[in-house]
Amino acid sequence: MKAAVIVFPGSNCDRDLAVAFEQAGADVTMVWHKDTALPEGVDIVGVPGGFSFGDYLRCGAIAANSPICQSLIKHAERGGYALGVCNGFQILTETGLLPGALRRNAGLKYICRTVGLEVASADTAFTAGYSKGDVVNVPIAHHDGNYFVTDEKLAQLRDEDRIAFTYTDNPNGSVADIAGVVSKNRRVLGMMPHPERAADTGHGGTDGVAMFRALMDQFATA
Amino acid sequence: MKARVYVMLKNGVLDPQGEAVRHALGSLGFDGVEGVRQGKVIELDLAEGTTEATVTEMCEKLLANTVIESYRVEMG
Numbered sequence: 359m360k361a362a363v364i365v366f367p368g369s370n371c372d373r374d375l376a377v378a379f380e381q382a383g384a385d386v387t388m389v390w391h392k393d394t395a396l397p398e399g400v401d402i403v404g405v406p407g408g409f410s411f412g413d414y415l416r417c418g419a420i421a422a423n424s425p426i427c428q429s430l431i432k433h434a435e436r437g438g439y440a441l442g443v444c445n446g447f448q449i450l451t452e453t454g455l456l457p458g459a460l461r462r463n464a465g466l467k468y469i470c471r472t473v474g475l476e477v478a479s480a481d482t483a484f485t486a487g488y489s490k491g492d493v494v495n496v497p498i499a500h501h502d503g504n505y506f507v508t509d510e511k512l513a514q515l516r517d518e519d520r521i522a523f524t525y526t527d528n529p530n531g532s533v534a535d536i537a538g539v540v541s542k543n544r545r546v547l548g549m550m551p552h553p554e555r556a557a558d559t560g561h562g563g564t565d566g567v568a569m570f571r572a573l574m575d576q577f578a579t580a
Numbered sequence: 581m582k583a584r585v586y587v588m589l590k591n592g593v594l595d596p597q598g599e600a601v602r603h604a605l606g607s608l609g610f611d612g613v614e615g616v617r618q619g620k621v622i623e624l625d626l627a628e629g630t631t632e633a634t635v636t637e638m639c640e641k642l643l644a645n646t647v648i649e650s651y652r653v654e655m656g
Contacts, residue, residue, distance in 0.1 A: 415642070415643070416645055419642065419645065423641075423642060451647070452645065457647075458647060459645050459647040459648045461589075461593070461594075461596075461648060462596055462597060463596070464594070464596050465596070466596050466597065466600055504596075506593060506647070506648055507647075531594070531596070
């Protein structure tokens with residue numbers, strides 16, 4: 359599996375995400391936001407957490423319009439895979455690759471703690487290592503993770519089984535407890551919790567490892 | 581020439597910051613504040629002849645996230 363991790367000014371989970379991919383056995387290339395092309399033959403693009411461009415204007419809005427994101431959009435439109443975590447999820451909604459938007463947390467506070475996530479769909483390359491209904495423990499660290507979609511769009515996400523993860527105890531006011539959603543072709547996942555921060559015993563938990571392993575299996579058999 | 585863009589959360593999208601301001605006003609003794617919505621104002625210095633249609637395009641592409649925000653453009 360060839361992975362690329364995008365680095366924006368203000369990204370701070372880029373190396374963690376790269377290490378999680380590497381530990382699963384992937385070849386990882388770091389890509390700068392000003393680059394105009396992804397490396398040849400990339401299977402999956404990681405869009406990391408952090409505070410790209412200082413969260414100016416809106417979280418992810420400036421990053422979504424950077425040169426590399428034009429390549430990311432083309433990669434996704436060709437059927438390529440992408441994983442956006444935290445600020446990466448915000449960026450993916452701003453590009454329009456994923457529906458909805460992330461608002462300020464309902465309690466207005468920045469929240470940094472480990473939360474329970476229920477696997478709402480195991481029918482994605484990202485969640486195939488879990489079973490539907492599994493509860494995993496993964497850290498969150500965000501100020502703007504309050505997911506919003508219209509009622510109409512929510513019904514569509516449910517009909518199409520595109521809600522990947524829900525919070526067992528909603529920390530931020532997200533509509534329908536949503537923590538992560540996939541694109542219509544199920545190849546782009548955005549989630550606020552950080553699976554790459556639950557990928558080593560030193561992290562205090564390894565529930566995120568199954569995601570990176572499942573991705574690896576996906577490309578090993580493809 | 582100048583343009584001013586007002587960006588607000590759409591009606592129906594909960595504004596937790598506005599709600600916090602409303603509570604704070606109440607605790608300062610200002611009664612009767614029934615709602616507060618907080619938004620942003622973006623001032624643009626533009627080349628002469630820039631049209632409102634262009635500013636609207638800027639709003640659609642970057643200045644507002646139309647999933648959750650509405651915008652209003654004032655030219656001049």
